[in-house]
Amino acid sequence: MKINSCWNNSCKGVKKKLQQGLSLIEAAMVLALSAVVVAGVMAYYQSASTNEKTERTITEIMAVIASVNSIYSSAPDFSGLSSTVIAKSGFFPSSFVYKKDDGQLSIMAPYGDDIVVSDGTSFNKKIENENAYYHIGVFAPRDVCANLARLDLGSSLVAVNIAGRLFMGNLPTIKEAQEACSQQVAYDDEKHVEISYTLH
Numbered sequence: 400m401k402i403n404s405c406w407n408n409s410c411k412g413v414k415k416k417l418q419q420g421l422s423l424i425e426a427a428m429v430l431a432l433s434a435v436v437v438a439g440v441m442a443y444y445q446s447a448s449t450n451e452k453t454e455r456t457i458t459e460i461m462a463v464i465a466s467v468n469s470i471y472s473s474a475p476d477f478s479g480l481s482s483t484v485i486a487k488s489g490f491f492p493s494s495f496v497y498k499k500d501d502g503q504l505s506i507m508a509p510y511g512d513d514i515v516v517s518d519g520t521s522f523n524k525k526i527e528n529e530n531a532y533y534h535i536g537v538f539a540p541r542d543v544c545a546n547l548a549r550l551d552l553g554s555s556l557v558a559v560n561i562a563g564r565l566f567m568g569n570l571p572t573i574k575e576a577q578e579a580c581s582q583q584v585a586y587d588d589e590k591h592v593e594i595s596y597t598l599h
Contacts, residue, residue: 456539460537467480467485512538534596538592538593540590548561555598559595
């Protein structure tokens, strides 16, 4: 009986150690699963945030175009057009407007930089009556650059300039847009790419 009792006590000790071991394994599995879930949630949040900012950028670009059409509907050309003119016009949504350090109003993009609007004098190619054209410039993160570069702005779109690579007449193909976006030297630490739309 004593031997059996001793054996039973030994078994209890072994069982306890096994139970402790299993508990550690289970805890490790829970932690691993938790890490996977957290990573998935973070990836989903990042994707949703990027999509939201891209959609807002498109909304702002369309609002700029609508404002330009309203302001310059009876003007002979787009002389004097600027971000400040658009921001002060009253046609552009005030939620996208902010005051710069110099006191001038400008248009804030979701990615933190300005949306730059200018008349045709900044066009990088010699054309007749350059003020018959205007430009909208954005600095887009590299991961959404190709989507924004292929934004269809209708018949008013004349050209798209992606990081210095000019596409006249037609939108770049997906491959061309991806190549142009990937070859751009980072604008800043967040790897923004400059995209400029020329319209009339």
